[in-house]
Amino acid sequence: MSTVGIVIxxxxxxxxxxxxxxxxxxxxxxxxxxxxxxxxxxxxxxxxDSLSDLKIVRFSDRHRCEWGTWGMVAATQSAAELLLTKxxxxxxxxxxxxxxxxLRPVEELRSYLDGRPRTDFIExxxxxxxxxxxxxxxxxxxxxxxxxxxxxxxxxxxxAVRAQRAxxxxxxxxxxxxxxxxxxxxxxxxxxxxxxxxDPDRKTYDAFFKRVWIPDESYFxxxxxxxxQNIESRSLxxxxxxxxxxxxxxxxxxxxxLRRSDCFVARKIWPRATRLYGTFLSKDPTTLKAAExxxxxxxxxxxxxxxxxxLGRPGLYMQSRWPRHERQNGVTxxxxxxxxxxxxxxxxxxxxxAKETTARVHGxxxxxxxxxxxxxxxxxxxxxxxxxxxxxxQPQLFLTNLIWNTRGERQAFQFGPxxxxxxxxxxxxxxxxxxxVISGAWAVPLFLSNRNFADIRVDxxxxxxxxxxxxxxxxxADTKARVRIWTMADFIDSPMEALQTxxxxxTGSSVRRLxxxxxxxxLQGFGQFLQNLKNQGMxxxxxxxxxxxxxxxxxxxxxxxxxxVRK
Amino acid sequence: MGFxxxxxxxxxxxxxxxxxxxxxxxxxxxxxRTADIRDGDVLLFCTMRNEDMRLPYFLQYYRDLGVDHFIFxxxxxxxxxxxxxxxxxxxxxxxxxxxxxxxxxxxxxxxYLQMKYADGHWTLTVDVDEFFVFPFCDTRPVRALTDWLDxxxxxxxxxIMLDMYPKGKVTDIPYKRSDNPLDIAPWFDSGNYTISRxxxxxxxxxxxxxxxxxxxxxxxxxxxxxxxxxxxxxxxxYTYVSSTHMLLxxxxxxxxxxxxxxxxxxxxxxxxxxxTFGAKAREELARGEHYGQSAEYQAYVQGMxxxxxLWCKWSEKYIxxxxxxxxxxxxxGNWA
Numbered sequence: 001m002s003t004v005g006i007v008i009x010x011x012x013x014x015x016x017x018x019x020x021x022x023x024x025x026x027x028x029x030x031x032x033x034x035x036x037x038x039x040x041x042x043x044x045x046x047x048x049d050s051l052s053d054l055k056i057v058r059f060s061d062r063h064r065c066e067w068g069t070w071g072m073v074a075a076t077q078s079a080a081e082l083l084l085t086k087x088x089x090x091x092x093x094x095x096x097x098x099x100x101x102x103l104r105p106v107e108e109l110r111s112y113l114d115g116r117p118r119t120d121f122i123e124x125x126x127x128x129x130x131x132x133x134x135x136x137x138x139x140x141x142x143x144x145x146x147x148x149x150x151x152x153x154x155x156x157x158x159x160a161v162r163a164q165r166a167x168x169x170x171x172x173x174x175x176x177x178x179x180x181x182x183x184x185x186x187x188x189x190x191x192x193x194x195x196x197x198x199d200p201d202r203k204t205y206d207a208f209f210k211r212v213w214i215p216d217e218s219y220f221x222x223x224x225x226x227x228x229q230n231i232e233s234r235s236l237x238x239x240x241x242x243x244x245x246x247x248x249x250x251x252x253x254x255x256x257x258l259r260r261s262d263c264f265v266a267r268k269i270w271p272r273a274t275r276l277y278g279t280f281l282s283k284d285p286t287t288l289k290a291a292e293x294x295x296x297x298x299x300x301x302x303x304x305x306x307x308x309x310x311l312g313r314p315g316l317y318m319q320s321r322w323p324r325h326e327r328q329n330g331v332t333x334x335x336x337x338x339x340x341x342x343x344x345x346x347x348x349x350x351x352x353x354a355k356e357t358t359a360r361v362h363g364x365x366x367x368x369x370x371x372x373x374x375x376x377x378x379x380x381x382x383x384x385x386x387x388x389x390x391x392x393x394q395p396q397l398f399l400t401n402l403i404w405n406t407r408g409e410r411q412a413f414q415f416g417p418x419x420x421x422x423x424x425x426x427x428x429x430x431x432x433x434x435x436x437v438i439s440g441a442w443a444v445p446l447f448l449s450n451r452n453f454a455d456i457r458v459d460x461x462x463x464x465x466x467x468x469x470x471x472x473x474x475x476x477a478d479t480k481a482r483v484r485i486w487t488m489a490d491f492i493d494s495p496m497e498a499l500q501t502x503x504x505x506x507t508g509s510s511v512r513r514l515x516x517x518x519x520x521x522x523l524q525g526f527g528q529f530l531q532n533l534k535n536q537g538m539x540x541x542x543x544x545x546x547x548x549x550x551x552x553x554x555x556x557x558x559x560x561x562x563x564x565v566r567k
Numbered sequence: 568m569g570f571x572x573x574x575x576x577x578x579x580x581x582x583x584x585x586x587x588x589x590x591x592x593x594x595x596x597x598x599x600r601t602a603d604i605r606d607g608d609v610l611l612f613c614t615m616r617n618e619d620m621r622l623p624y625f626l627q628y629y630r631d632l633g634v635d636h637f638i639f640x641x642x643x644x645x646x647x648x649x650x651x652x653x654x655x656x657x658x659x660x661x662x663x664x665x666x667x668x669x670x671x672x673x674x675x676x677x678x679y680l681q682m683k684y685a686d687g688h689w690t691l692t693v694d695v696d697e698f699f700v701f702p703f704c705d706t707r708p709v710r711a712l713t714d715w716l717d718x719x720x721x722x723x724x725x726x727i728m729l730d731m732y733p734k735g736k737v738t739d740i741p742y743k744r745s746d747n748p749l750d751i752a753p754w755f756d757s758g759n760y761t762i763s764r765x766x767x768x769x770x771x772x773x774x775x776x777x778x779x780x781x782x783x784x785x786x787x788x789x790x791x792x793x794x795x796x797x798x799x800x801x802x803x804x805y806t807y808v809s810s811t812h813m814l815l816x817x818x819x820x821x822x823x824x825x826x827x828x829x830x831x832x833x834x835x836x837x838x839x840x841x842x843t844f845g846a847k848a849r850e851e852l853a854r855g856e857h858y859g860q861s862a863e864y865q866a867y868v869q870g871m872x873x874x875x876x877l878w879c880k881w882s883e884k885y886i887x888x889x890x891x892x893x894x895x896x897x898x899x900g901n902w903a
């Protein structure tokens with residue numbers, strides 16, 4: 001009296017297949033089994049014997065089922081024909097594999113299909129609209145020839161494809177067919193299925209599809225369009241494929257997910273997933289649900305897994321992710337800020353910045369003696385050490401590690417010409433870097449220092465050379481960092497405006513005005529200091545033009561005054 | 568990196584195999600139960616010396632993971648460990664008193680046994696202080712992983728060595744036989760690893776962690792390598808090159824993705840830093856049987872004298888594999 005018949009294709013894990021077949025039979029569904037010809041006769045016979053007590057199980061003619069070849073379709077045809085002739089009461093034929101597992105009671109499937117007696121459930125989309133094709137072959141699956149096996153002779157396969165493309169070879173698609181593709185697991189009505197199998201032109205179609213690549217994903221999907229009155233283009237079998245086109249596998253820990261998905265059948269199940277088989281094949285008297293299948297959550301999990309494999313986590317460098325330069329997809333994982341010259345020009349700049357932005361503000365991370373972490377700790381997030389030797393061993397990984405370890409908290413640090421310069425290139429290439437430079441501000445500590453002028457002159461010359469080189473890299477055409485460079489003279493002309501821009505970018509808002517200005521060091525006499533350097537034959541140019549008499553023209557001081565709240 | 572290099576590496580591999588055959592003669596079977604190995608069994612290979620204390624928990628851990636058969640090489644233990652192993656129903660043991668160093672730090676012995684027994688099997692090669700963690704290891708047996716690797720046509724699986732340490736001094740809590748070392752030393756460094764690529768064998772060379780941070784903070788280049796490829800679908804053609812850091816043929820070392828994605832990978836929790844460590848380091852230094860004039864052990868003995876605390880404020884406490892995944896130390900890849 002059953003209206004649902006099952007076609008099962010089996011080639012391995014026979015004990016599991018037997019369990020599933022018994023489950024279908026217990027639910028009064030006739031089953032036709034196809035066993036791959038590659039399975040040894042002894043195994044086949046044992047399998048057949050183990051099911052011999054079941055009256056409504058039949059075995060169809062055996063075909064060779066190699067992946068991507070016609071055998072799969074031939075097997076399905078034979079088994080489906082047998083099902084339709086031997087079990088005249090069958091109205092829907094459900095195609096499943098040995099590793100498919102029914103998730104809902106058979107009764108629910110039956111009543112679901114009884115409510116839709118004329119509907120064919122088969123995923124069927126035109127080749128232009130499917131994103132899941134392997135090897136970039138969609139329409140060409142139908143128009144090229146594939147003399148070599150993709151799995152065994154990938155090179156020859158690719159070569160053959162390229163050769164045919166080169167000479168623009170194209171097979172003719174039989175009249176009236178529009179190529180469609182989709183999941184090979186379908187559920188068709190007797191009317192549709194028999195129409196396909198008894199089509200007067202079937203010979204032509206079969207001959208055509210024998211040469212199509214992976215015909216099991218296109219044969220029924222295409223022909224169904226000729227006969228079906230009502231196609232529901234989705235598969236009732238939950239089956240997800242990863243980026244290499246192989247099915248995702250379900251394990252015991254997917255139990256709750258599968259249960260909540262309300263799908264009728266899932267594939268593929270790991271043969272040793274004892275809990276899954278135990279749970280879903282048990283006959284527990286649950287009340288029948290009429291829920292629609294909802295595989296959304298599982299879809300998302302698998303889509304995420306594919307992203308993890310193909311895109312990875314940007315800015316993470318680890319044992320199984322080591323991208324080549326051009327494939328880095330971002331040097332670091334999140335935005336950070338680099339300040340050059342600010343800590344020199346302002347007193348307590350780090351403290352001020354931390355207060356204004358809630359960022360984690362470090363000192364000179366690339367200081368030659370020691371890593372100056374926030375609070376001058378000897379270790380930081382991720383157990384990064386303050387050892388300069390460890391940092392300089394691979395400075396870029398030091399930076400990427402730091403940014404990765406502190407995901408969720410913006411990092412800022414000071415940089416200058418006295419620091420380890422090897423990191424410049426990496427920062428310049430990094431879209432996440434926000435680099436703000438007050439060029440020439442390194443001269444301020446020299447100006448304030450109590451040292452011999454001859455030594456100061458030597459240091460000034462060295463630092464100017466270093467910073468100049470650094471700025472050249474930052475200004476080069478392939479810099480991806482957000483770079484802002486002011487000469488010191490320009491900057492002190494209107495410091496608040498510049499600071500506001502930087503802070504807005506860091507906090508992502510432009511609403512809040514800076515309430516408190518950082519206190520600038522006293523620059524009285526700085527112009528003279530620069531002039532002295534000039535007089536000694538060293539030409540300081542990075543700080544812009546300072547008048548000799550007063551570093552600050554008198555009226556400017558007045559403008560600056562309102563910000564000096566703490567004075 | 569052309570034909571010439573490939574050919575030289577091929578010769579190198581052949582030489583190692585010959586060497587392993589020769590060194591295999593040094594082995595004497597204490598218990599050979601390899602006839603019990605069935606098709607598809609996952610095997611574990613290990614060489615050890617005087618580790619009786621650690622053996623019970625080690626066996627239990629890997630049995631729970633789903634390892635089917637253990638193959639040990641005992642290098643002249645005098646603490647009864649070999650006899651203990653010989654009594655286990657799923658263990659085969661060979662013993663030798665020959666030099667560990669002369670046997671390429673035990674690799675020759677293992678290569679010999681792997682050649683003989685591991686062909687076609689998924690094979691874990693670990694030390695007694697290494698505990699393999701892989702994605703979903705709390706809900707899926709290792710067989711689930713190897714089946715998945717098989718279906719993905721992957722032959723080798725990488726796992727970084729993660730040095731675990733206690734919170735106080737390494738010597739504070741004594742390790743007793745059968746203890747879970749993770750209870751004593753659950754802390755690790757989560758984000759201070761450095762990586763470079765070895766162009767010749769194509770493996771990544773990873774350093775860092777507490778050993779670099781404490782013992783090698785002034786000469787990081789000398790810090791020990793942490794990259795390992797412990798799980799391999801073995802073929803008799805294969806051989807490890809230096810410990811389990813890399814293999815020949817070198818294609819097996821490509822356990823990372825270089826196009827931006829992440830391959831699936833695991834972790835070896837390295838339980839070296841228990842109270843037994845100081846004594847072990849001194850013993851090993853005296854034997855001089857380790858790599859590079861045992862330079863590593865010299866550093867340890869020195870370092871243990873001055874500052875035996877590896878823990879710092881930013882150390883991370885181990886919870887499970889998901890934590891390691893989120894921290895970016897290992898990856899699920901596309902396994903879900």
